[in-house]
Amino acid sequence: VHLSKLGGLMAGKHAEHDRPILGFPFPRYKAYSMHVFHVPEIFSDEYQFWNPNHDRAILIFSDTVEARLARASIRTLHYALYNKVAERVEIKSGNELLKLLDYGVRNGQKRRYTYSLLDNLLRFSETGNQFFTDKMSKHAIHACAEESVIIDELSVS
Numbered sequence: 001v002h003l004s005k006l007g008g009l010m011a012g013k014h015a016e017h018d019r020p021i022l023g024f025p026f027p028r029y030k031a032y033s034m035h036v037f038h039v040p041e042i043f044s045d046e047y048q049f050w051n052p053n054h055d056r057a058i059l060i061f062s063d064t065v066e067a068r069l070a071r072a073s074i075r076t077l078h079y080a081l082y083n084k085v086a087e088r089v090e091i092k093s094g095n096e097l098l099k100l101l102d103y104g105v106r107n108g109q110k111r112r113y114t115y116s117l118l119d120n121l122l123r124f125s126e127t128g129n130q131f132f133t134d135k136m137s138k139h140a141i142h143a144c145a146e147e148s149v150i151i152d153e154l155s156v157s
Helices: 005-011 039-043 055-061 065-082 094-100 131-136
Strands: 002-004 029-035 112-118 121-127 148-155
Touching: 029 065, 039 112, 055 065
Parallel strands: none
Antiparallel strands: 002 029, 029 121, 112 121, 112 148
16 A cells, blocks of 8 residues: 555645645555466456557657656556555455455545556556546556556456
8 A cells, every 4th residue: 555645735635644745635546556477368368458549649659749747647657556555454355455455445435446457566546526636547657657567448347
């Protein structure tokens, strides 16, 4: 589990153990990074290459100076989101994962998560309709601007 101050500021999210700084709560954003096994063997045909017809993908992945700058910015956001490990947890069952995610509920509301799956690493965070939350949890940021990934959204039912 990672807690990002930059992500918290952008998303306006607060972790339950935020500490005030100068008398104000300092928001931190939770992102999750999990080592998983046998991904290439199980999902070999599920990897998605970026969509050359999607305007945002072109902006990020084409071979232009602007796209290289966009990828550098995404990598910077990725490292800001994932550079601080707040807690290491060994997940041994699906129920343990659900418990870690508070069964997909925060403040009495069901939550959705955006994820990217690369080889043996699953990264995800809460997503939503709010502008900064949606920007912070985009697949490219979780995937550190990798071009071929498995991406989607998940929720707990």
